[in-house]
Amino acid sequence: MSLACSTCPVRDRAACSVLGEAEREELAKAGRTRKLAKGETLFTAGMSAASCATLLSGALKITSTDADGRERILSLVHPSGFVGEMFAPYMRHDVVALGDSELCVFSGPAFAEAIDRYPKLSQALLRRTQEDLFASRELLALTGNASAEQRVSGALLSISRAASDSPCHLASRFDLPISRGELADMLGLTIETVSRMLTRFEREGAIRRDGKRGIELVDPALLPLS
Amino acid sequence: MSLACSTCPVRDRAACSVLGEAEREELAKAGRTRKLAKGETLFTAGMSAASCATLLSGALKITSTDADGRERILSLVHPSGFVGEMFAPYMRHDVVALGDSELCVFSGPAFAEAIDRYPKLSQALLRRTQEDLFASRELLALTGNASAEQRVSGALLSISRAASDSPCHLASRFDLPISRGELADMLGLTIETVSRMLTRFEREGAIRRDGKRGIELVDPALLPLS
DNA sequence: CGTTCAAATTGCTGTGCCGCAATCCACAAA
DNA sequence: TTTGTGGATTGCGGCACAGCAATTTGAACG
Structure with a gap:
């Protein structure tokens, strides 16, 4: 299913907002929308498909479960946020919807190709990933001692x-x-x-x-x- | 001071290894080498110059200091690792040499320009930053509960x-x-x-x-x- | 309006880690 | 050899947080 970028709620904040109209519509052909109900799982750690997504509405959590079965929340994802693996062959963490959510999902290879084609897209993702990295380190500092x-x-x-x-x-x-x-x-x-x-x-x-x-x-x- | 990439110890592992010889030499003109003694500080949190670097030899730690003055190590950096800010106007964390180290330093704007010019470079950095992000989350999971x-x-x-x-x-x-x-x-x-x-x-x-x-x-x- | 159930609150007790202080150890300099 | 020095180890007491259990709250439903 193709997406209507013109009505996308994160049209001007998501990573793809750096693309022109035509480029963006082209990229949209490779993706599809998906709705998640509260508590539903998007990715499971270890699953073998490379896949990624932009969050349009709602909220997600990225979690890992330790040996004792206790869950640890590693990050919260807000609308326009990006999750998933473009390169690695498997998912490293669980991704679960905190509330009813809507996403724009791409297959890993398709998105990797888009990154090849649109340099601006990889720059935008680099920026976003650096932000995520610092957010993760902030949380690390906060929960440290x-x-x-x-x-x-x-x-x-x-x-x-x-x-x-x-x-x-x-x-x-x-x-x-x-x-x-x-x-x-x-x-x-x-x-x-x-x-x-x-x-x-x-x-x-x-x-x-x-x-x-x-x-x-x-x-x-x-x-x-x- | 210009760099001799041909003798660089991380020539085939660093982010710039995705560039061709000519491109790499071109990039090298924008950078300079710097040696750090054990314990010496490369970046201080809050400092206002955007700058970044690839670690050639030695080891670094990325740390933050909380209100009580306690230091928290957020990440270890090994040779071929990348540190610093290309976009933000200030440094978010301290970066200190764990042992005598050697770096290849770039100004933020110069590196941002290089990223504009060489799409492969931004892809390589994206990959590397994602790895750092997952390493950070692993540490978060480990120190969690x-x-x-x-x-x-x-x-x-x-x-x-x-x-x-x-x-x-x-x-x-x-x-x-x-x-x-x-x-x-x-x-x-x-x-x-x-x-x-x-x-x-x-x-x-x-x-x-x-x-x-x-x-x-x-x-x-x-x-x-x- | 009451019913229901999960989530949140509160009290109590046990314990795992912190914080301090006294060694101990390895290595270097004299 | 002795002396000095910085890190590592060990012992001990206190406290903040965990864990369990009882109770309360409040949101959704009939």
Whole structure:
């Protein structure tokens, strides 16, 4: 199935936005849209098909499962984000939909060919991959030797920043895109500890909670490590 | 100072190896060699010059320092590895030499121009950056919710793999490239804990230590998580 | 409006790692 | 040889987080 790029919700933010109209329509012929329901799996670690995709709407998580069966969230993917393997013959991590999502999927070889044909596309992906790399290292730094308090507050600030329009501005009111359990998996903590930290922050007047997912930053300066 | 690519030790492994002889010599005019002594700093987080480099010999660490002044190692860089910022106006992390090292340094804009001119170069960098991204996520998974025992054994196996010729084969005898303290910083542990785990592994017969850096894998199956 | 069930919260107890401090060890210089 | 020095090891006490269990919350449904 061919895609209607003209109505694509991430038309001007995705990697393919660096292409001209004609080039983009040409690329679209190699891809197809796919819808995922919440919790549905896009890729499984070890699966042998090289494949990749741009996220159009919804949200994804990239995870790995350790020997004990515990899941670790390695990255969150937001609309216009890119996931998958163009070169490697197998998937290295699991990719699962956090909520109902829509994607633009390409086969690995087809996308590799597109990269050959359109130098701008590989540059755009390089930039995006470098951003992902730094995001991963930020998370690594955050979960490294920080206390639970610092991790949760760091995650709150990071999510708040992602929720606002500009990446250097905090949204004072936002919804957590993930559950307590998922937040815990991402920070290397337990559900209970995350919950306790949020309770502490609220008691200290730094935040206010609105329902299970809603967060209001009352006084960000009270959060550790700011 | 111009470079003699013909004598470059990573001539056929670095990103620029995808270029033809003529193109490579052309690129070399934009770069210069630089030697770093052990412990010397190449980039400091926040510094405002966009710059990047290929490591020719030695080893580097990419680190971040948190609010408490504790250092966290985010990545190790081996010869033919690439570091720095081509696009962002400032450095995001510190880059320090682990031992005496030699680099091929480019200014950010000059390298960005080279990427524009040589599509193959941006593809090679894309591939390399994706590898770095997965390495970062592997480390994230390792340090996530694993016990100190699992982290140290995971690091031993990973380093052993890196020390052997093939990436899927374990070297039974190798030297740790970093000190206890650096290993601890990388795993989010303390020097003492790393030391205790190594002592435990030796007492259980899994490894034998030879001096401060030497490690012999006697029975890898005894290491947790294998 | 009540019912239902998963998710979140809270309390309690155990423990694994940290942090400090005292050695110990290997190596180098005198 | 002695002395010095930096890293590594070991012991010990404290605390932050994990793990379990009971309870509460709140969102979706009939």
